[in-house]
Amino acid sequence: MKIVGDVIRLDRFQYVGSGKSYPILRPRRGKVPHLSSYRLRYILEKNSIDYDFMDLEEIWSEMKVGGNQTYDIVALSTTFICHLPTLKKVVNLILEKFPSSVIILGGQYSNLKYKKIMDEIPKIEFIIRGDGEESFPQLLSAIEEKTDFKIIPNLVFRDTKMGNVVETEIKYIDFNDYPSPTFVGNQESIPYESMRGCPYDCKFCSYPSASPKWRYKTAAKVCEEWKKYAKENNVKLIKAMDSTFTIPKDRFRKLLDDLPQVGVEWESYARADAIDTPHIIEQLESSHCKSLSIGFESMSDTTLQKMSKNVSAKQNLKAFELLNNSNIDFRVSFIIGYPGETPHDYEQTHKFIVEKFTGRFLLSVFSLLDETMPVWDDAVLYGIEITNSDDPEYSWRHKGMSSQTAFELWRKTVEEARWKNEDGVMSLWQTKYENPLVPELDVRKNRRIEKLVERLSFLKHDFKDERVAREHYDSIIKELNSYNIVFSPSSLT
Numbered sequence: 001m002k003i004v005g006d007v008i009r010l011d012r013f014q015y016v017g018s019g020k021s022y023p024i025l026r027p028r029r030g031k032v033p034h035l036s037s038y039r040l041r042y043i044l045e046k047n048s049i050d051y052d053f054m055d056l057e058e059i060w061s062e063m064k065v066g067g068n069q070t071y072d073i074v075a076l077s078t079t080f081i082c083h084l085p086t087l088k089k090v091v092n093l094i095l096e097k098f099p100s101s102v103i104i105l106g107g108q109y110s111n112l113k114y115k116k117i118m119d120e121i122p123k124i125e126f127i128i129r130g131d132g133e134e135s136f137p138q139l140l141s142a143i144e145e146k147t148d149f150k151i152i153p154n155l156v157f158r159d160t161k162m163g164n165v166v167e168t169e170i171k172y173i174d175f176n177d178y179p180s181p182t183f184v185g186n187q188e189s190i191p192y193e194s195m196r197g198c199p200y201d202c203k204f205c206s207y208p209s210a211s212p213k214w215r216y217k218t219a220a221k222v223c224e225e226w227k228k229y230a231k232e233n234n235v236k237l238i239k240a241m242d243s244t245f246t247i248p249k250d251r252f253r254k255l256l257d258d259l260p261q262v263g264v265e266w267e268s269y270a271r272a273d274a275i276d277t278p279h280i281i282e283q284l285e286s287s288h289c290k291s292l293s294i295g296f297e298s299m300s301d302t303t304l305q306k307m308s309k310n311v312s313a314k315q316n317l318k319a320f321e322l323l324n325n326s327n328i329d330f331r332v333s334f335i336i337g338y339p340g341e342t343p344h345d346y347e348q349t350h351k352f353i354v355e356k357f358t359g360r361f362l363l364s365v366f367s368l369l370d371e372t373m374p375v376w377d378d379a380v381l382y383g384i385e386i387t388n389s390d391d392p393e394y395s396w397r398h399k400g401m402s403s404q405t406a407f408e409l410w411r412k413t414v415e416e417a418r419w420k421n422e423d424g425v426m427s428l429w430q431t432k433y434e435n436p437l438v439p440e441l442d443v444r445k446n447r448r449i450e451k452l453v454e455r456l457s458f459l460k461h462d463f464k465d466e467r468v469a470r471e472h473y474d475s476i477i478k479e480l481n482s483y484n485i486v487f488s489p490s491s492l493t
Contacts, residue, residue, distance in 0.1 A: 008456055008473075015438045017484035024449065024485055026434040033183060035191035035241055036079040036107055040132075042181040047137040056080060056090075073140065074101045078109035082369065084120065091121055102143060106132050111210040112372045114156045118165045127156040130211055131173045131196075175215040180225050182232075189237035190229060194222050198243040203308045203374040204297075204338060204366070207243050216247075219254035226262050237290065238266040246274035256280070259287035267291035273311045275319035281326045291329040294319060298334065299352040300345040306382075307338055308374075313348070324358050329443050331427050332359065336413070337366035337406030339375055339382035339398040346401075346409055353424060354416045359447065360427040363413060365406045369393040415462060418455060425450045429457075441483065449483060452476050 013024050037053070044051045052069070056077075074094050081087050087109070094103060106128040110117055114127045126149075128136050135154040142149055149157050153171035158164075175196055183190055195216035198208045208214070217225075229235040245268030246252045252274060259266070270292045275281070284292075296316040298304050304311060323330045334349055353361060368386065378384070387402070388395030396403045417424050425447055436446040437453075456476055463469040477487070 008459065010453060010456060012488045013453075013480065013485055014488045015440070015483075015485050018440050020440075024437045024453070028432060028434055030188065032189050032191060032239060033187065034080070035181070035193055036077045038181040038183065038191075039193075040075065040077060040106075040136075042179075043133055043136055047140075049137065049140060071098050071101050073104060073143065074098055075104045075106065075136070078105055078107035081107075081109050084113070084116065087117065088121060091123055095123060102126070104128065104136075104139065106136065108210050112206055112370065115165075118156060118158070125158050128154055129156060129167075130154045130170055131175075133173050133178060135171075172213050172215065176217045176221055183229070186234040187229075188235070189239055190233065190235055191239045191241050192222075192225075193241055194245065195242045199247065200243075200310060201308050201374065202310075203306075203378065204335065205374075206370045206372045209372050216242075216251065219251050219258055222255060223258050223262050226259075226264050226266075230262070230264050235264060238264055240266060240268035242269060244269050244271050244274075246270040249274070256283035256287050262288075264288060265290045267293075269293045269295075271311065272296060272316045272319035275322055276315070278322065281322050281328070285327055289328055291331070292323065293331045293333070295333045296320075298338070298341070298345075299349045300341070303338055303341045303345050303349075306340045306378075307335075317352075320357070320359075327443065330359050331362065332357070333362040333364065335364055335366050336410050337401055337403065339366070339378060339384050340400050342400040343405065343409060350409070350413045350416075353413055354420050357417075357421060358423040360425050360430075360450075361417075362427045363410060365394060365403065365410050366396075367393045368396050415458075418458060419462070422451070423447070426454060429454075438483065438485070445483060449480070449485065452480055 011023060011025055014021055015024050037055075041051075041053060052071070076090065076094065078087065081090065091103060094101065103124055104126045105114075105117065105124055110127050111129050114129060117124055117127065126139060128139065131154060135152050138152045139149070139155060141147075142152060149155060150166060150168060153169050155166075155168045157166055159166050180192065195214065197211040197214035198205075199214045201208065226235075226238055229238065265288045267290050272294055275284075275292075275294070295309075296319075297307060297309055299313045299316060301313050304313065320332070334353065336346055336349070353363065368384070369392075376384070383397075383399045385397050386392045386395060387397055394403050394407075401409075414426060417426065430450060436443070437449050438446055441449070455472065459469055459472060459476075463472060480486075
């Protein structure tokens with residue numbers, strides 16, 4: 001068998017054991033409901049508003065569903081749209097299908113970019129900013145009854161009489177008192193929102209700008225709603241979608257005390273400084289925490305200070321060491337090329353990923369996608385320049401490095417981590433497949449299998465020498481066999 005010249009069929013690898021046989025790469029079954037969609041549907045149903053729901057995927061397929069149905073209003077969530085050309089394309093597709101409809105935008109992207117959207121997409125008449133639980137039904141009523149839009153909070157609209165764009169006052173709902181969305185039938189896992197906004201000021205993040213007032217539900221409220229989901233929807237896993245679930249500290253401590261009795265597994269985003277003692281790890285395990293995602297961002301204190309991350313490399317290391325000795329799965333993310341960061345600064349992150357890290361990691365080249373990022377306040381300080389206006393996100397330079405250098409360093413880290421680090425796995429492709437790959441095996445063995453799959457995937461790319469590639473291939477196959485994973489002549493999918 002030639003390795004370099006032939007395609008390696010990863011879909012042909014099967015687990016055979018415990019009386020079972022199945023592909024290790026199985027497409028993920030079902031979907032986790034989108035929180036923004038269910039929140040919107042809950043608002044409409046709570047206010048007895050007639051509606052049809054259409055998934056964004058149906059828009060990408062040029063809206064082949066719906067027949068000849070017409071709509072007075074199309075409400076579009078921008079939570080999963082993060083690019084103005086993409087939004088323009090979606091709006092055009094909607095107008096082609098429903099040319100007489102009024103389009104209302106809401107969600108994260110339009111919260112941040114409402115001024116630019118109103119300037120560049122004349123067909124958009126209304127944008128809901130921030131909390132839409134009360135303002136959205138008020139807007140629908142005002143459109144139908146042709147009443148004054150200016151009294152509706154959290155609204156951006158085109159004043160056709162005056163020929164300008166109007167922004168109304170911002171008002172916040174009592175978030176703790178407002179119920180979370182309901183779900184229909186049994187749900188394997190559901191998303192959950194326990195807070196809005198964020199008290200931190202990381203300069204690479206626009207999240208707080210979308211909801212400047214930080215609000216959160218009490219531990220008692222969280223537990224009450226999780227128990228309800230477990231009872232009514234037979235939920236097995238809650239995915240907390242908050243910027244970080246581990247704040248404030250007093251609520252976090254209370255949750256760790258109370259969640260063991262709730263009995264539902266959960267996963268969330270966390271901060272490294274919250275994972276600081278063995279006792280916290282014990283509490284996380286007993287509270288049924290399944291997985292944590294943590295933004296280390298860098299292992300250089302110099303870079304972390306520039307980011308205003310408010311954690312240290314020492315705290316990152318402490319959290320890693322504690323989690324690494326636990327039964328909790330975890331994923332850590334890093335950024336390369338933050339303004340002011342030099343290749344020398346980044347070397348500390350590179351060495352940590354390649355030489356020490358265990359678990360899943362995500363390494364991203366810094367992006368200037370969002371002009372609302374606080375880092376722009378430091379544009380002069382760090383000499384930030386866009387080098388290609390057609391691709392501003394990834395075409396930049398600053399006093400530390402250029403985007404080209406950042407991509408070169410990224411490639412070096414990823415390739416060295418792939419072959420020099422036996423226990424660190426890049427988190428990139430896994431979300432397409434059922435997790436764990438082999439449910440009969442524990443977390444560490446599954447992570448090792450992911451590592452071997454990754455190495456197989458890049459074998460032809462990383463090794464042009466046929467002999468060297470063959471040696472690696474034979475070694476990987478032998479180890480996969482030790483986990484009862486064998487190559488099948490035909491796919492079982």
